[in-house]
Amino acid sequence: MARSPSTSTVDLDRRLMELALRMAHRMLGRTAPNPAVGAIIADETTGEIITRGWTQPGGRPHAEGYALDLAGARARGLTMYVSLEPCSHHGRTPPCANAIVAAGMRRVVCAIEDPNPEIAGRGLAVLRDAGVVVDLGLCAEEARWMAAGHILRxxxxxxxxxxxxxxxxxxxxxxxxxxxxxxxxxxxxxxxxxxxxxxxxxxxxxxxxxxxxxxxxxxxxxxxxxxxxxxxxxxxxxxxxxxxxxxxxxxxxxxxxxxxxxxxxxxxxxxxxxxxxxxxxxxxxxxxxxxxxxxxxxxxxxxxxxxxxxxxxxxxxxxxxxxxxxxxxxxxxxxxxxxxxxxxxxxxxxxxxxxxxxxxxxxxxxxxxxxxxxxxxxxxx
Structure with a gap:
């Protein structure tokens, strides 16, 4: 039987996802045509925040890539909290989902899937196929409103x-x-x-x-x-x-x-x-x-x-x-x-x-x- 997450883990997850949403909020109006996204890399065993990332002006780098670059080798075995599904397609930058796998991250807590037809669950599938634990849906309502411009587009x-x-x-x-x-x-x-x-x-x-x-x-x-x-x-x-x-x-x-x-x-x-x-x-x-x-x-x-x-x-x-x-x-x-x-x-x-x-x-x-x-x-x- 799967072990239920402890109350302390649930509380930490929510606190760090809310922080990721605040990181996204600070970039509203600056990232079009890409959505404003926030990403936190943390050690969930200690609660220590390793890096904070957010989509950069003009939409690149993505929040996940920015956070991974700041974390470097420290990201291995840790958890990422991200307000929108990591991308899985090759564009002007490599896919964020692949970068998370390459960094050796253990777990990703994601608020919502990306409705972009080029992604639409594929980013999370890349993570799961590589053995990364994926938890989806935390703070989903607020994440949808944060990314409302992207979703409606x-x-x-x-x-x-x-x-x-x-x-x-x-x-x-x-x-x-x-x-x-x-x-x-x-x-x-x-x-x-x-x-x-x-x-x-x-x-x-x-x-x-x-x-x-x-x-x-x-x-x-x-x-x-x-x-x-x-x-x-x-x-x-x-x-x-x-x-x-x-x-x-x-x-x-x-x-x-x-x-x-x-x-x-x-x-x-x-x-x-x-x-x-x-x-x-x-x-x-x-x-x-x-x-x-x-x-x-x-x-x-x-x-x-x-x-x-x-x-x-x-x-x-x-x-x-x-x-x-x-x-x-x-x-x-x-x-x-x-x-x-x-x-x-x-x-x-x-x-x-x-x-x-x-x-x-x-x-x-x-x-x-x-x-x-x-x-x-x-x-x-």
């Missing part, structure tokens, strides 16, 4: 979509006159820059550019170099060439999606124009736009548009996570609603959404809501 041909909304205490995004006004404090606004740094692209509609003239860059100290590409949905190419986003396009690229029947004006260098057929209502197909981005390696998109864009993405069931900053001031009954003509009550009332985080952020409150049933192993309401 592989299984649905689109990136992970995160919708960011800031609302007043009475659930509005702006005064009735539409005048720009902060509805959250500085800490919540700074966190928005962190969300940008974790994305591969930021998406807004033409009206947001026209009304607010934002830069949509990361301007927190230490994150200035992590501004992702900016995307504008503008069917008729009415965005002004003098908009701040376009004037900074040489430094941080901009892509404008528009209708094939519309003609864009001359845009500054660094602005890419991408045409696609609009529907009978004149609106662009959001799924087609996302598929276009995924095809070139974009895995995470942050939507920062106004109520029209937010409502369109939600109506098309293309939002995977909603992050809301709740301010403390009220805007009055004539203020603008955050999603089309509606509020956010559906997030609490619908079985399709699960609130996964609520916490204070300065004087404000932050809440995070995830769409249920996004992955094959979850039930779909």
């Amino acid at each position: 592989m299984t649905r041909d689109r990136p992970f979509v995160q919708l960011k909304i800031a609302v007043s205490a009475d659930g509005l995004i702006a005064p009735g006159d539409g005048a720009p006004r902060w509805v959250t404090g500085p800490e919540a606004r700074q966190f928005a820059h962190v969300l940008r740094a974790r994305a591969d692209a930021i998406l807004v509609g033409r009206k947001t550019v026209a009304d607010d003239n934002p830069e949509l860059t990361c301007r927190l100290p230490g994150l200035e170099g992590r501004s992702p590409r900016r995307i504008i949905l503008d069917a008729k190419f009415r965005t002004s060439p003098t908009a701040k986003m376009l004037q900074t396009a040489e430094r941080v690229p901009v892509t404008i999606f528009g209708d094939t029947r519309s003609t864009p004006p001359p845009y500054p260098r660094g602005v890419e124009v991408r045409r696609m057929p609009a529907g009978p209502d004149g609106r662009l197909n959001l799924s087609v736009a996302l598929e276009s981005l995924a095809a070139e390696g974009v895995t995470r998109v942050l939507v920062e548009g106004g109520p029209t864009i937010a409502g369109a993405f939600l109506a098309a069931d293309l939002v995977d996570e909603v992050v809301i900053g709740h301010g403390t001031e009220t805007l009055g009954s004539k203020g603008r609603m955050p999603v089309g003509d509606h509020g956010l009550e559906f997030l609490a009332r619908s079985e399709r959404w699960q609130t996964v985080e609520e916490r204070g952020i300065g004087a404000d409150r932050l809440s995070v809501h995830r769409r249920t049933g996004r992955f094959a192993s979850e039930p779909t309401p």
